[in-house]
Amino acid sequence: MKVTIDGIEIDVPKGTTILQAARMIGPEVAPPAMCYYTKLKTSGGYCRTCIVKVTQGSTANPNPMPKPVASCRTEVMDGMVVQNVTSPDLLEARKGVVEFLLINHPLDCPVCDQAGECKLQDLGYEHGSAKTRYEFKRREYEMIDIGDKIKLHMTRCILCYRCVKVCDQITDNRVHGVVHRGDASEISTYIAKAIDNDFSGNVIDVCPVGALTDKTFRFKQRVWFTKPVDAHRKCDKCSGKTRVWLKGEEVVRVTSRMDQWNEAEEFICNSCRYDHKRTSDWVIEGPTKISRHSVISQNHYEHLNELKLQVLKQQKALGFMPLDKRP
Ligand code: SF4
Numbered sequence: 613m614k615v616t617i618d619g620i621e622i623d624v625p626k627g628t629t630i631l632q633a634a635r636m637i638g639p640e641v642a643p644p645a646m647c648y649y650t651k652l653k654t655s656g657g658y659c660r661t662c663i664v665k666v667t668q669g670s671t672a673n674p675n676p677m678p679k680p681v682a683s684c685r686t687e688v689m690d691g692m693v694v695q696n697v698t699s700p701d702l703l704e705a706r707k708g709v710v711e712f713l714l715i716n717h718p719l720d721c722p723v724c725d726q727a728g729e730c731k732l733q734d735l736g737y738e739h740g741s742a743k744t745r746y747e748f749k750r751r752e753y754e755m756i757d758i759g760d761k762i763k764l765h766m767t768r769c770i771l772c773y774r775c776v777k778v779c780d781q782i783t784d785n786r787v788h789g790v791v792h793r794g795d796a797s798e799i800s801t802y803i804a805k806a807i808d809n810d811f812s813g814n815v816i817d818v819c820p821v822g823a824l825t826d827k828t829f830r831f832k833q834r835v836w837f838t839k840p841v842d843a844h845r846k847c848d849k850c851s852g853k854t855r856v857w858l859k860g861e862e863v864v865r866v867t868s869r870m871d872q873w874n875e876a877e878e879f880i881c882n883s884c885r886y887d888h889k890r891t892s893d894w895v896i897e898g899p900t901k902i903s904r905h906s907v908i909s910q911n912h913y914e915h916l917n918e919l920k921l922q923v924l925k926q927q928k929a930l931g932f933m934p935l936d937k938r939p
């Protein structure tokens with residue numbers, strides 16, 4: 613099936629969603645996605661950040677779709693034409709979605725552990741307004757301990773349902789979820805009952821904001837001062853392939869390896885995540901390559917080398933002679 617997204621045509625198999633097709637083209641046209649998660653069945657359809665404009669439904673029916681559609685839930689039709697970044701109207705609509713997501717979300721990035729790797733923070737910078745028009749009191753909740761390793765800040769939650777899906781898909785008994793509806797919706801504390809599961813720590817990795825944080829890492833370090841490395845160990849519960857976050861020689865946290873869409877390549881077990889915090893526990897494969905736009909990559913010296921090469925190239929083109937080489 614042929615689909616054109618922002619003027620770029622691609623051939624995709626039947627059943628591919630617009631979001632998946634856009635990701636196949638690349639990050640320059642892929643819409644942001646706060647609730648869709650490739651590895652979680654039935655995810656997507658909650659946050660509306662992935663909306664796109666369909667200017668031609670298909671070759672058979674070339675009419676445009678009357679309003680923006682959620683690209684994570686809309687399958688491609690043959691001959692479909694889609695606009696994302698090339699449509700000013702669509703970008704304005706997405707700005708509205710971000711404004712909605714931020715209605716209740718506190719602007720506490722300076723003290724939030726997710727700062728630097730929060731998708732809502734990125735979205736706010738890329739699509740947000742400078743100030744809110746909301747005049748009412750924001751929702752506020754007490755913090756909740758989910759077991760001894762995870763903290764829930766419901767105040768920051770954007771109700772993307774990813775953690776609900778993780779718990780739902782790692783345990784046989786449904787003991788958690790979103791209770792109440794509309795403005796009063798909140799993640800049920802029954803989620804705490806899923807905590808016995810060996811894979812429960814993955815709710816931290818899937819949470820796109822700082823609502824679910826790792827208590828063993830909280831307030832230890834700003835993420836941009838750490839050095840992530842890919843590492844592995846022999847594990848009988850998961851693949852043992854993780855990302856180990858170092859501060860000097862100290863292992864400050866262990867997470868799943870995230871791909872360029874900020875999704876876990878493989879879910880990891882709690883033992884790898886919490887119980888192996890010495891560098892000697894791990895076989896270090898090398899520095900993590902952060903391919904997505906992220907402040908975390910700023911701490912990697914290869915960027916400085918690249919910058920230095922660019923400067924030298926420009927100096928050469930301008931015939932500039934460095935001070936130490938001048939006669
Ligand atoms: S706690 Fe995080 S992962 Fe769970 S619904 Fe809220 S924002 Fe999503």
Ligand code: FES
Binds near residue numbers: 644659682
């Ligand atoms: S990512 Fe599509 S609706 Fe949330």
